[in-house]
Amino acid sequence: MKILYLLQQFPKISSEAFILNEMVELQKMGHDVWILTDITNNISNENLHSLIIENNFMEKIITGEVYDRGLDKLADFFKKVTNDFANRPKTTLKNLYFVLLNNPYYKNKNIWSKLDNYLILRKLPKINFDIVHSPFAHLEKIDKGLAIANILGVPFTTAFRALELYGNNCRKEILSHKKIFSKISGIATISKFNQQQLETIFGFDKKISIIHSSIDPEKFKPASQKIKESKTRIITISRFVEKKGIIYLLEALSILKKDHINLDYLLIGDGPLLDTYNKIIQELNIIDIVKILHPMKQEQIKSALAGADLMVLPCVVAENGDRDIMANVLKEAMSMKIPVITSNISGIEELIIDRQNGILVPEKNATALAEAIRELINNQKLTERISQEGRKTIIENFNVKNEAKKLSFFFLETIEKFKLNNLWSTKIDQIEDVSEKTSTDGSESDKRIYSKKPLPISLVLNRIIVHCDGMLPFDVYSKIYKYAREASEGNMLELGSAHGAASICIAKGIIDSKKEATLLTVEKGNGKNGSMEKFGSKELNISTLKNNLKYFNCDHNTIVIPTKIKEAATQISNYGPLSLIVIDADGAIDRDFVLFYNLLKPGSYIIIDDYENSKTLTPNSKNNPLGKKYTTYLFVNYFLNEGLIEQKELIGNTIFCRKPKKITGSITFNEGQLNLIRTNINLEAQKITKISY
Numbered sequence: 001m002k003i004l005y006l007l008q009q010f011p012k013i014s015s016e017a018f019i020l021n022e023m024v025e026l027q028k029m030g031h032d033v034w035i036l037t038d039i040t041n042n043i044s045n046e047n048l049h050s051l052i053i054e055n056n057f058m059e060k061i062i063t064g065e066v067y068d069r070g071l072d073k074l075a076d077f078f079k080k081v082t083n084d085f086a087n088r089p090k091t092t093l094k095n096l097y098f099v100l101l102n103n104p105y106y107k108n109k110n111i112w113s114k115l116d117n118y119l120i121l122r123k124l125p126k127i128n129f130d131i132v133h134s135p136f137a138h139l140e141k142i143d144k145g146l147a148i149a150n151i152l153g154v155p156f157t158t159a160f161r162a163l164e165l166y167g168n169n170c171r172k173e174i175l176s177h178k179k180i181f182s183k184i185s186g187i188a189t190i191s192k193f194n195q196q197q198l199e200t201i202f203g204f205d206k207k208i209s210i211i212h213s214s215i216d217p218e219k220f221k222p223a224s225q226k227i228k229e230s231k232t233r234i235i236t237i238s239r240f241v242e243k244k245g246i247i248y249l250l251e252a253l254s255i256l257k258k259d260h261i262n263l264d265y266l267l268i269g270d271g272p273l274l275d276t277y278n279k280i281i282q283e284l285n286i287i288d289i290v291k292i293l294h295p296m297k298q299e300q301i302k303s304a305l306a307g308a309d310l311m312v313l314p315c316v317v318a319e320n321g322d323r324d325i326m327a328n329v330l331k332e333a334m335s336m337k338i339p340v341i342t343s344n345i346s347g348i349e350e351l352i353i354d355r356q357n358g359i360l361v362p363e364k365n366a367t368a369l370a371e372a373i374r375e376l377i378n379n380q381k382l383t384e385r386i387s388q389e390g391r392k393t394i395i396e397n398f399n400v401k402n403e404a405k406k407l408s409f410f411f412l413e414t415i416e417k418f419k420l421n422n423l424w425s426t427k428i429d430q431i432e433d434v435s436e437k438t439s440t441d442g443s444e445s446d447k448r449i450y451s452k453k454p455l456p457i458s459l460v461l462n463r464i465i466v467h468c469d470g471m472l473p474f475d476v477y478s479k480i481y482k483y484a485r486e487a488s489e490g491n492m493l494e495l496g497s498a499h500g501a502a503s504i505c506i507a508k509g510i511i512d513s514k515k516e517a518t519l520l521t522v523e524k525g526n527g528k529n530g531s532m533e534k535f536g537s538k539e540l541n542i543s544t545l546k547n548n549l550k551y552f553n554c555d556h557n558t559i560v561i562p563t564k565i566k567e568a569a570t571q572i573s574n575y576g577p578l579s580l581i582v583i584d585a586d587g588a589i590d591r592d593f594v595l596f597y598n599l600l601k602p603g604s605y606i607i608i609d610d611y612e613n614s615k616t617l618t619p620n621s622k623n624n625p626l627g628k629k630y631t632t633y634l635f636v637n638y639f640l641n642e643g644l645i646e647q648k649e650l651i652g653n654t655i656f657c658r659k660p661k662k663i664t665g666s667i668t669f670n671e672g673q674l675n676l677i678r679t680n681i682n683l684e685a686q687k688i689t690k691i692s693y
Contacts, residue, residue, distance in 0.1 A: 193347025
């Protein structure tokens with residue numbers, strides 16, 4: 001999937017690291033992310049974020065031309081249009097017509113911004129983008145995004161955060177330009193609170209997806225060793241604006257100083273209220289305990305957080321209505337096990353539960369802030385509990401890897417709906433018909449997809465992923481379908497099917513290749529992650545899996561085995577030899593190879609998910625104390641080194657392999673060597689201390 005991001009400025013030294021992180025994760029999934037920015041900042045490599053360099057984003061920037069008013073600029077515009085018309089007249093006329101005459105989205109749009117949009121369009125590289133996305137829902141960005149997406153013939157999506165909803169005159173702007181928002185193909189937001197505002201206050205009737213602004217907890221880890229200082233270090237990292245509520249924290253510090261509480265305060269940031277803060281600091285006589293530093297790079301921020309004992313961000317609803325919605329700096333501190341104190345406003349309870357993973361106080365209340373700080377300094381047991389639960393909250397609910405997957409599926413779902421809408425309006429005879437039809441035995445109606453003419457396979461796969469809550473990148477499902485179609489004659493096996501996205505891709509591959517083969521899919525039905533969270537109980541999850549197979553007409557060549565993998569081994573052995581196996585690793589890949597490797601034909605495909613050299617300490621897991629991905633990584637590498645599998649390709653965390661054709665007989669696995677790998681994993685986990693999930 002090729003994604004065009006619209007940003008005001010890129011790169012930036014300090015803020016909006018969360019946007020960079022999500023772009024990086026999308027790239028890791030195999031997507032191709034480009035950036036269209038109004039301003040390209042001239043930042044030296046040593047000051048650039050390392051992720052920008054590592055992901056070659058500087059090579060993927062398209063800078064728009066922002067025109068000043070003036071006859072010389074107008075003359076330059078006509079010169080470029082004349083040149084374009086000479087080289088590609090049809091495209092030039094089409095672009096001019098839409099940008100100048102047929103783009104009624106933003107009523108206040110002037111001729112100069114229209115010229116800007118044309119000049120941006122002419123600079124776009126010859127890339128077949130699949131979607132245009134603005135991570136901020138400002139009207140100007142929406143207008144530009146709609147113009148570009150319309151010309152490219154792709155959907156446009158945006159995300160509402162805070163300023164776009166609650167800033168000065170935002171409500172009036174949104175309500176007076178609802179026509180613009182009705183043209184957007186997909187809308188997301190960062191919280192349930194925002195979602196409710198959009199639905200109830202602004203009357204949005206579109207589906208609004210929740211994709212949290214998130215961080216990478218692997219990059220914001222707790223300090224391994226922290227030297228306890230005599231003073232308590234309090235830290236705030238923010239812009240110096242009204243909605244951050246810093247004035248009330250300065251007053252709280254004055255109260256604590258008078259009570260002889262031994263502390264110091266580090267305030268990092270910049271903004272229009274800097275002079276005001278300095279004046280208040282002097283008036284309150286707290287200049288000896290307050291230090292103000294300019295904005296920092298992310299690595300420096302991590303170092304500053306590592307030296308802090310408390311993070312305090314006393315957010316308020318500003319006079320113009322602007323406010324923070326679950327500020328990312330709180331998540332960074334929580335991930336590093338630093339207790340946080342913030343105000344109980346604007347849906348903050350989605351992130352923080354009072355006295356469980358943080359402390360909530362009333363807004364604009366210096367006395368309450370002082371008491372909360374005092375309590376955390378004096379109550380070590382409460383501080384420890386908040387620290388532990390804070391990191392757990394971030395890993396489980398605000399992890400950029402998971403939220404980027406949600407974003408990827410949001411894009412895929414939007415693209416699918418966009419294509420279906422276009423097909424419906426122009427090629428109705430090619431649409432697959434979802435309807436109620438009488439079943440073959442004349443009994444109750446049967447809801448399935450009945451094809452009039454086949455859709456492109458990419459569109460079918462998109463529909464499968466969205467319908468079944470698939471958790472892997474599109475390119476992985478595409479390859480699973482491809483390998484199932486190319487595999488030799490023989491039945492196929494899937495271990496761990498969730499709600500059936502990969503199962504249906506395999507079954508479709510079998511059907512489209514016209515092989516006489518059966519897919520066996522083993523699913524115990526009570527997993528705790530991904531799509532299994534949707535229903536919870538085993539019965540409902542297995543029912544959902546079977547209904548999805550039926551919906552896509554794959555129930556006739558698929559057998560669902562609703563049990564644990566070991567218990568299914570005897571039944572599966574009756575269906576050998578196998579031509580393909582897909583393993584959604586649960587950290588017991590050694591078990592899977594011992595049970596099923598000899599059922600595989602020579603040259604069979606072996607597809608394994610969760611192959612990643614990353615450690616996640618999980619002390620409650622007996623089998624995977626460093627996480628199932630690391631366990632899978634070590635075992636797969638062992639099998640590769642032993643010549644039992646041959647790697648074909650790696651997409652994201654999914655490795656595609658093949659059983660060597662030369663292995664024609666049964667293999668006896670070295671149980672001692674497999675046990676040694678697990679022993680070494682346990683020993684490595686024991687060496688890692690003071691890291692708890």
